[in-house]
Each structure stands twice: as C-alpha cells, then as structure tokens.
Amino acid sequence: MITPVLLCGGSGTRLWPLSRKSYPKQFSPLIGDESLFQASARRLAGDGYAAPVVVTADAFRFIVTEQLAEAGIAPGAVLIEPAGRDTAPAVLAAALHLFASDPDGVMLVAPSDHVIPDTAAFNATVQAALPAVRDGRLVTFGISPDRPETGYGYLELAAAPTDDLTPLPLKAFVEKPDAETAQGMLDEGRYLWNAGIFLFSVRAIVAAYRSFAPDMVTAVQGALDGAQSDLGFTRLAADHWDAAPAISIDYAVMEKADNLSVVPFAGRWSDLGDWAAVWRETQDGGLSLSGPATALDCDNTLLRSEVEGQAIVGIGLTDIVAIAMPDAVLIAHKDRTQDVKQAVAALKQKKAPQAEAFPKDHRPWGWFESLVVGDRFQVKRIVVHPGAALSLQSHHHRSEHWIVVQGTAKVTVDDEIRLISENQSVYIPLGAVHRMENPGKVPMVLIEVQTGSYLGEDDIIRYEDVYART
Template sequence: MSTITPVILCGGAGTRLWPLSRQSYPKQFSPLAGADSLFQASLTRLTGDGFAAPVVVTADQFRFIAVQQMHALGITPQAVLIEPTGRDTGPAVLAAALHLAQSDPDALMLVAPSDHVIPDAALFAQTVQAAVPAAQGGQIVAFGITPDRAETGYGYLELGGPLQDGAGIAPLIGFVEKPDAARAAAMLAEGRYLWNAGLFLFTVKDILVAYALHAPDMVEAVQTAVDDARHDLGFLRLAPDAWDRAPAISIDYAVMEQADNLSVAPYAGRWSDLGDWAAVWRETENDGLALSGPAYAIDCADTLLRSENDGQVIMGIGLQDIIAVAMPDAVLIAHKSRAQDVKQAVALLKAQGAGQADTFPKDHRPWGWFESLTIGDRFQVKRIVVHAGGALSLQSHHHRAEHWIVVQGTARVTCDGNVTLLTENESVYIPLGATHRLENPGKVPVVLIEAQTGSYLGEDDIIRYEDIYARD
C-alpha cells in the first residue's frame, strides 16, 4: 500500500450556509453532519493505513481553531501552513507541494477540501489507492462523483472514454462549469459526466512541472513565500510580500483546465460538499425532516429546522420545503429552492453594515472563546471559556473595568502584580487601567462570567504587554 500525504485546505469562508458559517468561523469548523466538525471528519477520513501525517493549509485567523480541533482527535500534523491572505486554491496547493518537495519530491499528495461529507471512509480510501498507479505514472488524477440527480450547483468532469478494466481510471478531457437545469439533465442521461469533487492525487514533482508549464507567473511568488516562510509556535507562516504577488486563482483554472495528463477516478459512494442548506437537508433528513438542536415540527414536510442555542426553541407548523436556521443573533428563513441565494442575504447585510454578516456570535481565540450575553449603555456581560493550559495576554484597558466570576474550574488571576487562585463561586474586580491576566492552570476548562463597565467596550481597547501566542 502506497503512503499518501493528505493536503487539507481549510482557509475558506463560505457564505451559503449563513448564519452558521461566517467569515470569522466558517462551516468547516462546525458539526453540520455529525458530532465532529467537517474539518475533523476530513482528518479522520485521511488518517490511518496508507496516509502520512497531514499538511494543513489555513488562514491566520483560523490557525488555532484548526490546531485545537486536530488536538481533540489526537492528530499531529506534518505542517500547518499559514496563508497571509486568501489567494484561492491555486497558490495554496503550490505552497504545499513546494514544502513537501524539500523532503521528498516523489511523494504522493492528495489535495482535499476540509468541508465535504464522505460517509464511507473505507470505500473512499480504496478509491484513492486504486488511483495511485496512475498518479505514480505521471497522471494528475481528479476524483469524480457518480451523479444521482441533475445537479446545477456542482461543476462536472467530462470523461474521455470508458473506465479501464480493473484500474477504475478514465481519461479526463474537460471541465464543465455549473450547468443550467436542461444541460445538467442531458449530462446525467449521457452518462459521461461526473461531479467535480475538487479532490486531486498526484506526485509532488508532477504537479510542480504542471505549475511551471501552465502557471509560471505564480511559481516565483509562491516559491519565495515558502523559502522566506517563518516558523511561529509550530506554524509555518508564508512570507506575506511574496505571497501577495501570487495571482488569486483556483487550481482548476490555473493548471487543471490546461494540463494534458489528466485522468479521473470515479467514486460511487455518498458525497456532498454541503454547499448550501438544501445539501445539509439531504445529508441529515429523516423522513423528510432535518431537525437539529431544540427544533420541533408539526405537519411539516421536506423541511430543515435548526437551532444553534440550547435555550432557543424553533417550532415549525405546516411547513413545506422550508429552511429555518436560528442563531443567537440572526435567523434565516428561506424556501429550499432558494438555498443558493443565501449569499445574497450576506451581501445585503454587509451593505447595511450589519456585523452579523461576517462575525460569529462566539469569538474564538487561541486560549478558548467568549460570547456576549447582553450589552447595554456602558455595560456588557460575557461568558468566557479558557481551555486547559490557556492564558489570556497580560493586558490593560483605557476605558473599562471588569468583574470576573468563576463558575467552573480554577483560574489564576494576575492583577497589578498580585496573583490569586479563584475557584467556583469566587470573583475578582479588575479596575480600569490595571495590568491583568487570566490563566487556566488546571486540566478542565475554566468558565467565567465577565461584567464590563465603562465608556467604551470595544475589543480594540486592549494594550498587550505579554502574550504566549505572539499576537500583536
């Protein structure tokens, strides 16, 4: 069995699953179709026999979320590459290939998005291994999904001939953009088209040759970004000045649509990119209903009802083909046939300056997360959760004082040089201007309620003196 290095791309921020998926906390880190997040499910699927430790490519703002979710699974990555800015999949895949080339130019790499659902991991692994001889023979192998409906939300792969006996591989002669309904129906009937899963297998040296041939303007910039990358707390930060010179383009446009050494490996199992709420409904429905959280339905059919807050009940009565998603700060209600149009709602909210367009109710930080419970004139109340071993920066504020009440765990609090251990039901007052820090020295999360008072309560009112996570 050949060893394959998974390259998992998790830097994107989709909008079609708003309000759950937002720029500050995109869908790949949420448990949309199971107990684990989509990113964690991808890691699990690409771990074990035949797979080396993964290379993860992500954005700066997601780096600690990705590491925390890997740690929860007991997975140690081979490397975590940090993109200074989003440049699409073309530069991201090239950076991973250049990084791997430093140690093994002959390595097999499997490029995989982090937000897909593939329930049959064993069948998927068999399909990937079956494609190894073609990849080792110089082919760039794309993975196509056998379609079961005339889908207009996916791109397609056009097969150039019948599958080779025993190999499960066929020539790939073309990519088809998302079709209209008539074209999708015709392609389904013809039987020569597969959904484009965005999964690719090739050797490092072969993909680097392909980039040199078809995207030479990208190679110099990304090579410099990798050569000048900086190690930072276990991450590899690509050099920003060089990285920003790379064109923002997908690997499909940059390389795949121009290469002549393409093959396709069909995958016949269940697959979804969970690209919109209708796809989530298809993956999670039971007798036509997809209910999540405290959600209830009376006389409803083909409907998704989802509440992301244990204290917020959502009730549907007499609904047909409806999507309703309730978050603490936003609610989406749409007809299932309009699921692809949710991005329009996000664009409208952005135009109106609404923070809900991009900002998730829970603000995730390297030490844990917090959420605002209530806010009013000159006050705000937050719930703060600090992971075991986590520590907020040593900091002070110009405009607010804080009162911390511990409700779970043990907290070490520093305030103007005085260090105190606080346990459940104990509290401390942090005066305006005081230099302070909160740490979790224990083995369980610390949960506390923070009451802020002052003339300005914005998150930018922070002066950092020390920070174990090296933030500015």
C-alpha cells in the same frame, strides 16, 4: 505514504448564519458530533497516510491545531496564507513545501468541508488511482451524479465509467450547467461531478505549475523561502504571496494539462454547498431536525436551533429551511438556499456584525460570547482551556468584574497573583495590568461584567502573550 493536504481557508457564506467569515462551516459539527474539518482529517489518517499538511488563514490557525488535537491527529505542517488566493497558490505552497524534503512523494489534495460517509470506499478509490500517479498522471476524482445538479462543475469522460475504479482519461472540464443541460448530461452517463479532490506526485504537480503558471511558482517559492516559524506554524511571506494570482487549480493548471486521469467515486459525497445540501444529507422521511426542533405537519423541511434552550417549532411547512442562531435567524425556501450569499451581502452593506462575525469569538486560549450588551456595560461568558492563559493586558476605557462559575482561575492584577475558585469574584480597576489563567485540568468558565465608556475588543494593550499577539 500519501500526504494529505487539507485546504481550509474558505468562508462558506451559503451556510450563513451558522457559517461566517470569522468561523466558517468546516469548523462546525454540521453533521454528527465532530466538525467537517475533523472528519476530513480523520478520513485521511491511518495506514498509508502521513501526517497532514494544512493550508489555512491566520485567523484559523489555533482552531486548526485545537480541532486536530481533539481528533488525536498531529499535523505535519500548518501553512498560513497571508491572504486568500483561491486553491492554486494554496496547493502549490503545499507541493513546494513537500518537494523540499521528498520530491517523489504523493500528495492528496482535499477540501476540508466535504462529507464522505464511506471512508473505506473512498480510500479504496484513492488506492485505485495510485498506478496512474506512478505513471506521472494528475488524478482527479469524479462523483457519480444521482440528480441533475446545477451547483457543481462536471468532468466529461470519453466513455461512460465502469464499476472497476479504473482511472479514465478526462475529455473536458464543464462549467456549472443550467437545469436542462444538467439533465442531458445525467442521461448521457459520461459526466461526473467535479469534487475538487486531487492525487498526484509532488514532482508531477510542481512540473505542471512550472509549465503553465511559472510566475506563480516564483511568487509562492518566494513566500516559502521568506516564511517565518511562529509557534510551530509556517507563516508564508506576504510580499511574495501577494504577487500570486487568485485563481483555482482547475483554471491555473488542470484545464491546461494533457496528463489528467479521472477515477470515479460512486459513494455518497457532498460539499454541503447550501442548506438544501445539508437537508439532503440529514433528512429522514423528508425532515431534518437539529437541536431543540419540533415539526408539526411539515414536509421536506429543515429546522435547526443552534441555541441551547431555545426551541424552534415549524407548523405546516413545506420546502422550508429555518436556522436559529443567538444573533440571527434564517428562513428560506429550500429552492432558494443558493441565494443566502445575497443576504450576507445585504447585511454587509448595512454594516451588520452578523454578516461576518460569529456569536462565539474563538481565541487561542478558548472562546467568549456576549450575553448582554448595554450602553455602558457588557456581560460575557468566557471559557478558558486547561493550561491556557490570556495575555497580560490593560484597558483605557473599561473596568471588569470576573465571577468564576466553573473551575479555578489564576488571576494577576498589577503585582497581586491569587487563585479564584467557583463562586468567587475579583475586580479589575480601569488601567490595571491583569491576566487570567486556567491552571486546572478542566475548562474554566467565568462571567465577566464590563463597565466603561468604550467596550470594544480593540481597547487592549498587550504586554505579554504566549500566543505572540503583542
């Protein structure tokens, strides 16, 4: 059995405004109806695979379990990183976690935001790598390039790969090249894109870390030994975790190891690193349209509306990317989409909330979004999952009106508990201790009208919370 290790702590700023720090690209349905994370988990499920180990950030823990449940996949463990430290500590945490129960097991490390349409071909490639793993090799997967890409690192082989999926020795890692160098490597035929996907035995990768990053082993093992169980999650100990360096597994281990093999994968693959990559994966006849989008006399253009009922129209556009969100719009030349991160940095300097905050605020019980914000009032749409409940709370600075528009709400206001059905409302006075729950079998939707001198999300005193946020 192979244990998938899904890494999903990144922010994906190059896909702003859809991908943001509070809700990065791996959790969005960029291609198809399910998220990239769900597609990755489904790809590595079924015969031959054990339940996945997920390594993620605290802010995403409930999103991870919710999306896995929607995909019908139960995680073997969800490890919570106290802070992002790049891929080397994350992979090591998963390896040491597995080592405690099955040191001879096999683990497949994969980012959770990649697109690999041909699942059968990918799994065949993984199976072809197992003999090398049994020989103690650390296997990485290289993607056969179809263009001189400057946004990826490369793997240099001693000889051109064959078509029989034979594991090949790795000669060198190559940093992201300029255009001329990338074209030369493509012509030579001995270079593959570095996909950042790895297969190895738990024992072999732990041994490699002990050889090349012993201080990291000490720090991460300490974080695991001091970990706390929290609602089924494994929360790594922050004091030890902070001692681990922020470094990729390539730099920390792979570039130093002498037992590496590469298995080429000739199928379609993309890390969706920018909007140009999304266009390549979704375009039909040069156009990629998503949502209520219309293109007139446009060529090589991506138009995407993420706002229900908001149309986006392009006329006479060539090589343009336009993304419409409820609170932000991106318009860029397709050749400049790698520079979107500069726009995010500029917005952060201006302290614009759009830089990092997603319009929908996802919580363990559901989500909410602001519809209208005024000087002393705010209107929100709140969606609560079946069986979920908000915390028992009060506010110092605001009162609230709740109007149920779908489903039924169980509402607590001080000592009174009652059911509120569609088209009914309830008033929450300033300072009242209150809670809303969804006792039904369908999502409950309500409109909340807040009024008061301060409407920030930090004006909450929690008394009880099923998600341990008190």
